[in-house]
Amino acid sequence: MDELQTTLQSLVVGDSGILIDTITMQAQDCQITAHCTTLVASCPSCATPSSSVHSRYRRRLADRTVGTTSVTLQLTVRRFRCRNHGCHQQIFAERLPALMAPHQRSTIRLAHAFQTMGLALGGRPGARVAQTLGMPTSHTTMLRRIHQLPIPPITTPTAIGIDEWAWRKRTAYGCIVVDLHTNRVLDLLPDQAQSTIVTWLRQYPSIQIVSRDRGGGFAAAITAALPTATQVVDRWHLIKNYGEALEAALLSKRAVLRAACTPPESAADVPLIDPFVGALTRTGRHGPDAPMLEADIAARRERHAVLCALHAQIHTLRATGADIVSIAKMVSTTRATVYRYLAMETPPDWVQPRRRTTLDPYKAFLLQQWSAGCQSPRQLWRMIRAQGFTGAETVVTRYLAFMGCQKTKPRPMIHPTYALNNGRIPSAGHTAQWVLLAPMRRTANQQAFLDAVAAADPDCATLITLSEQFLAMIRANEAAALTAWITAAITTTTGHLHRFAQRLRQDEAAVRAGIAGPWSNGPVEGQIHRLKLLKRQAYGRASLALLRIRLIAQPPATAPP
Numbered sequence: 001m002d003e004l005q006t007t008l009q010s011l012v013v014g015d016s017g018i019l020i021d022t023i024t025m026q027a028q029d030c031q032i033t034a035h036c037t038t039l040v041a042s043c044p045s046c047a048t049p050s051s052s053v054h055s056r057y058r059r060r061l062a063d064r065t066v067g068t069t070s071v072t073l074q075l076t077v078r079r080f081r082c083r084n085h086g087c088h089q090q091i092f093a094e095r096l097p098a099l100m101a102p103h104q105r106s107t108i109r110l111a112h113a114f115q116t117m118g119l120a121l122g123g124r125p126g127a128r129v130a131q132t133l134g135m136p137t138s139h140t141t142m143l144r145r146i147h148q149l150p151i152p153p154i155t156t157p158t159a160i161g162i163d164e165w166a167w168r169k170r171t172a173y174g175c176i177v178v179d180l181h182t183n184r185v186l187d188l189l190p191d192q193a194q195s196t197i198v199t200w201l202r203q204y205p206s207i208q209i210v211s212r213d214r215g216g217g218f219a220a221a222i223t224a225a226l227p228t229a230t231q232v233v234d235r236w237h238l239i240k241n242y243g244e245a246l247e248a249a250l251l252s253k254r255a256v257l258r259a260a261c262t263p264p265e266s267a268a269d270v271p272l273i274d275p276f277v278g279a280l281t282r283t284g285r286h287g288p289d290a291p292m293l294e295a296d297i298a299a300r301r302e303r304h305a306v307l308c309a310l311h312a313q314i315h316t317l318r319a320t321g322a323d324i325v326s327i328a329k330m331v332s333t334t335r336a337t338v339y340r341y342l343a344m345e346t347p348p349d350w351v352q353p354r355r356r357t358t359l360d361p362y363k364a365f366l367l368q369q370w371s372a373g374c375q376s377p378r379q380l381w382r383m384i385r386a387q388g389f390t391g392a393e394t395v396v397t398r399y400l401a402f403m404g405c406q407k408t409k410p411r412p413m414i415h416p417t418y419a420l421n422n423g424r425i426p427s428a429g430h431t432a433q434w435v436l437l438a439p440m441r442r443t444a445n446q447q448a449f450l451d452a453v454a455a456a457d458p459d460c461a462t463l464i465t466l467s468e469q470f471l472a473m474i475r476a477n478e479a480a481a482l483t484a485w486i487t488a489a490i491t492t493t494t495g496h497l498h499r500f501a502q503r504l505r506q507d508e509a510a511v512r513a514g515i516a517g518p519w520s521n522g523p524v525e526g527q528i529h530r531l532k533l534l535k536r537q538a539y540g541r542a543s544l545a546l547l548r549i550r551l552i553a554q555p556p557a558t559a560p561p
């Protein structure tokens with residue numbers, strides 16, 4: 001028994017200076033009474049030790065669970081007299097800093113458990129999990145516990161990343177600042193006003209590197225607050241913005257993209273294909289109006305032959321005078337089937353299988369409208385929807401394709417090599433994507449298509465060459481040729497890429513640092529992901545203070561025993 005008592009003692013209170021007197025179990029609650037064992041206590045005001053006990057009182061503390069049983073600690077605490085006559089405090093209660101904080105009704109380890117759960121889950125979900133674990137609490141207590149956590153002080157950051165986060169998309173934005181050495185969030189700013197950013201940055205003159213996107217707001221704020229800091233444009237944002245400019249430039253070259261899909265002279269013997277027909281026939285074969293497969297029909301014919309034989313057998317047996325039960329046994333079927341077949345004078349008819357669809361009542365109307373000249377599947381779908389059809393537009397599209405309804409306007413026939421994009425002519429967006437790929441990562445078809453585009457139009461050839469040069473610089477972390485590239489892009493292109501290059505020239509130092517340097521906004525983007533998760537976990541209702549503490553505060557260190 002003594003051994004058990006010692007084990008319990010070390011499990012429940014450890015060496016926090018108290019001794020367990022009794023342990024009582026009541027339903028789902030374990031009541032532990034205990035008292036302090038130290039002879040002397042120090043005055044919290046003047047730190048003078050005292051052994052003069054004035055009185056005793058009971059403190060009730062909720063504690064962490066044992067299994068799923070909740071634990072309540074009933075602690076007898078002593079009041080001491082302070083023997084320092086100069087001290088304003090005449091009487092004080094003894095302190096047990098390892099176990100409990102003054103005026104709290106739970107142990108420190110329970111508070112730590114709540115803080116850890118609250119940080120990970122938030123108020124209400126945290127309270128629900130705590131309830132399940134046998135530590136009932138309210139969501140307001142959970143939130144209060146989180147807010148008690150200290151925000152780690154920002155000491156002397158040297159490299160930071162800054163970016164905006166959507167408080168409410170397209171309406172309200174805040175800023176997030178991340179230490180690029182530790183990848184930890186330093187602070188969350190309530191808005192993206194230049195004054196807010198400048199004020200924050202000015203507090204930390206130790207900052208030497210600031211990584212940012214290409215938005216103008218950050219650049220101006222950083223220049224104003226930290227004129228000597230090196231600004232770094234994030235590489236990912238650089239490629240993203242370049243891709244957008246390239247796509248916009250290619251959008252005016254759709255005629256070239258279409259022309260590049262016409263067959264090259266050397267491969268004239270390869271039969272041309274209509275890319276749309278290929279795509280639609282594929283879906284048509286599996287669509288709701290698809291014809292029965294040959295295999296299906298063969299199986300049905302086999303089954304029909306079996307049924308005909310069964311019909312003949314049942315009638316023959318009945319003619320010999322057998323009763324219904326013995327016929328059912330002999331042909332291995334139910335009596336109901338025997339009755340049904342006896343009632344049929346001829347074998348079951350062969351019915352050509354046909355799938356019923358919700359489109360059936362509207363098919364005649366669709367074909368009639370198509371012949372009358374209405375050849376837009378969407379418009380036809382809207383018309384039959386008004387008549388009560390509940391299916392999707394694709395059902396109509398597939399039916400029309402299956403019936404061979406093709407628009408009277410001829411579509412370009414393309415060489416099969418260029419049927420890259422599901423049989424469609426590649427869009428400007430797809431072409432831009434393939435241009436941005438490293439040449440060795442393009443497929444043979446993509447490369448052939450880009451070669452054809454470059455051959456068809458000198459402007460496109462320039463675009464592709466410039467793009468490959470720009471991305472090669474970024475991939476090699478080599479910015480020596482940047483100035484020459486910007487000059488070439490400004491002189492040889494117009495429109496979107498021209499403007500992109502001009503903006504690059506205005507921000508050239510930061511772009512150079514971004515291409516050649518080791519810093520990027522990757523950690524910031526990661527923390528923004530985390531922020532979004534926390535925001536959505538609270539159904540978008542978390543306050544800035546709560547978001548900030550859940551992002552920045554660390555869960556308490558391992559609780560004392």
Ligand SMILES: [Zn+2]
Nearest residue numbers: 043046082087
């Ligand atoms: Zn004192």
